[in-house]
Amino acid sequence: MKKRKLGQNLEVSALGFGCMNMSFGYGPAADKPEAIKVIRAAYEHGVTLFDTAEVYGPLTNEELVGEAIAPFRDNVVLATKYGFDLANFPRLNSQPEHIKQVVGASLKRLRTDRIDLLYQHRVDPNVPIEDVAGALKELIQAGKVKHFGLSEAGAKTIRRAHAVHPVTAVQSEYSLWTRDPEAEVLPTCDKLGIGFVPWSPLGQGFLTGKVNATMKFDAAADLRASFPRFTPESMKANQPVIDFLKAFAKRKKATPAQIALAWLLAQAPWIVPIPGTRKLERMVENLGAAEIELTFAELREIDNAFAKLKVQGARLSPEHMALIDR
Numbered sequence: 001m002k003k004r005k006l007g008q009n010l011e012v013s014a015l016g017f018g019c020m021n022m023s024f025g026y027g028p029a030a031d032k033p034e035a036i037k038v039i040r041a042a043y044e045h046g047v048t049l050f051d052t053a054e055v056y057g058p059l060t061n062e063e064l065v066g067e068a069i070a071p072f073r074d075n076v077v078l079a080t081k082y083g084f085d086l087a088n089f090p091r092l093n094s095q096p097e098h099i100k101q102v103v104g105a106s107l108k109r110l111r112t113d114r115i116d117l118l119y120q121h122r123v124d125p126n127v128p129i130e131d132v133a134g135a136l137k138e139l140i141q142a143g144k145v146k147h148f149g150l151s152e153a154g155a156k157t158i159r160r161a162h163a164v165h166p167v168t169a170v171q172s173e174y175s176l177w178t179r180d181p182e183a184e185v186l187p188t189c190d191k192l193g194i195g196f197v198p199w200s201p202l203g204q205g206f207l208t209g210k211v212n213a214t215m216k217f218d219a220a221a222d223l224r225a226s227f228p229r230f231t232p233e234s235m236k237a238n239q240p241v242i243d244f245l246k247a248f249a250k251r252k253k254a255t256p257a258q259i260a261l262a263w264l265l266a267q268a269p270w271i272v273p274i275p276g277t278r279k280l281e282r283m284v285e286n287l288g289a290a291e292i293e294l295t296f297a298e299l300r301e302i303d304n305a306f307a308k309l310k311v312q313g314a315r316l317s318p319e320h321m322a323l324i325d326r
Contacts, residue, residue: 001046006195007168018276248284
């Protein structure tokens with residue numbers, strides 16, 4: 001597996017592994033032994049960045065990841081997130097004291113003495129980002145955290161945080177059909193030397209070609225049930241996205257998922273997508289994207305095609321979008 005650098009000095013595999021859907025978000029939790037097997041197999045295939053969060057489960061995903069990576073903890077970069085008030089979910093809480101309490105509890109669940117990359121999960125409008133960065137600076141000085149990250153933060157917030165303590169990585173949704181970070185966030189990261197970690201690089205499964213308008217999502221366990229882009233009408237309207245990807249992938253002797261990930265990798269050398277899956281064969285397929293080279297002409301063809309494909313539906317529900325910093 002090729003390596004990439006987030007920020008100034010955090011070296012990770014070109015593709016990381018998003019662990020959320022093992023426990024939360026896309027149906028009932030996976031079988032634990034099977035989930036551990038897939039996470040460990042990802043490491044054996046060269047993955048060194050594993051991503052989780054306090055809120056996934058909640059709490060259970062950190063426990064799962066801590067157990068799964070225990071045999072090779074010192075050889076990987078462990079990323080997690082804080083920022084929600086779990087007792088009053090989905091209220092946010094990034095008060096410095098709360099952050100420190102969450103870190104202490106996360107360390108126990110993750111069976112470790114330090115978090116390599118700690119993200120603020122969502123920007124808390126009630127706490128100045130300078131105070132958040134100050135709290136992270138203290139945790140870094142104490143050795144409990146190695147690197148400071150932000151998730152779904154706007155360019156202005158990133159600049160303010162970075163002025164207090166260097167931000168190593170920004171994590172936001174970014175994929176062929178979700179291009180929001182391109183306007184301001186990616187140029188800001190480029191200018192400041194900050195890495196970028198796209199979550200849902202496969203469009204919450206849609207860009208794999210395995211999701212279609214006939215699928216029903218369980219409102220009790222699958223986040224997509226409330227997302228406008230995953231209504232039957234939107235999925236039908238967005239079918240041309242998959243038709244193009246399938247045809248392009250066939251020419252490249254690849255899969256739609258591999259092309260979607262290879263496209264992200266080609267955008268900048270400091271971009272590290274974190275696809276997640278419960279299936280061993282899908283994980284191996286995803287990692288194959290790191291070996292696919294897209295030529296300048298092919299990248300232009302993809303961009304021209306997507307400029308004409310009008311994606312229907314917002315990427316998240318109004319409640320989720322309300323938590324996004326702009």
